[in-house]
Amino acid sequence: MAEIVELLSSPSHRYVGRPADGPLPASAGELVGEIRIRAGLGVVGDRYFGRPAHREASVTVIARESLPDGAGLTQVRRNIMVAGIAVDELVGAELTLDSGDGPVRLRVRRAAHPCAWMDATIGPGAWKALRGKGGVRCEPLDDGVLRVGPVAFTVSR
Template sequence: MPEVVSIHVAPGHRSAMQPRAAISVEAGAGIVGDRYHGSRHRHLTVQARDELDAAAVVLGGPVDDAATRRNVTVATGPLPSEPGDRLRIGPVELEVVRVAAPCRVMEETLGVGGRASLRRRGGVVCRVLTSGRVRIGDEFHVVSRSEQP
């Protein structure tokens, strides 16, 4: 079963990502203590470790989980990425809002080609539907996929 392998939060805009063993997540608000807590839709971001490994092949070196500035990394392949897809991490249910496109900061954190290496591998931005605690080792599930034409 896929599981959470790392968790990171950033308390402020462009502040360093800080590793956590667990986070408190609030429905409709996001991660307590994260820069996006209370935002309308960008409550929590999820990325797949397998996708980071694929980006590492393109870059020719490892891609650290924190370098991408995503909150939760799960040990699995590509994530469902259609708006409306539902995911569960431990007790917390999430709804995919959109793909998390890599930004220009990736050129700074990963080096030249960093942004391109993460294209279609950047994870997903989610809205939090249920509150709870997410911990390293929690199971990751795809709850449902949206009915996209």
Template sequence: MPTVASIHVAKATRLPMREVEAVTVEAGKGIVGDRYHGTRHRHVTVQSATALQEASELFGAAVPAGLTRRNLTLSDGVVPRDPGDRIRIGDVLLEVVRVAAPCKLLDDTIGRGAQEALRRRGGSVFRVLEGGRIAVGDEVDTIPGRPVGIT
């Protein structure tokens, strides 16, 4: 079962991400203290260390989790991509909204070609259905096949 390998937050857009050991997550709002807290649907972004390793091989250099602008990095496996799929991390229930497309900013922060290396490996954007606390080391359980809008 995958676990939370790292957690990153930024207080505002374009500010550097900082690594933290745990976060408080609010239903319908997102991670307290993160730039997307309170937005409509973009509450939490999740990627996999497995996908980062693939991107690193394509890129030809390490792609650090903290520079990808994603909040949670899972230890391994595939992050659900289909809208409506869900993952549970402790008390927190997240639902996929869409695939997280890598932005051009990655070429500026990681290096030219990083955006392309992360294409189809950038993880997913989730909304928070049930809040709680997420910490590094928490187990992640996937719940596939939930249609959007059904709770």
């Protein structure tokens, strides 16, 4: 069974400057029980919401199975962490998630490549370990709500 493990909506960038300097402090309430998604705009309240340069990549998804034990969304800065869905294999597909409030379709546009910050936030070697497993960047096709917990999903190509 698939589930949404964590959800993140962060109003600010934390990775500014050099990884050796460490990230800025997390905003209060970044990890949430639900997120509201707007078609073509992204996650309401997130730092990339409505930004033209990010419209086709405004929602990010990562599989829990890709991360080392103990790592979470605050370290990798993705919006949605799922379990039981091999998201890295879905580039070019449409992923539909329904956590009980109706389906939300996401067009999986491209891989979300990890960066050197992963070594600073998760631990040494994380950047290389996450290559090819850093999640995906998606364009939201529907307005809707996603919640932490069990999720029904479909994939169409």
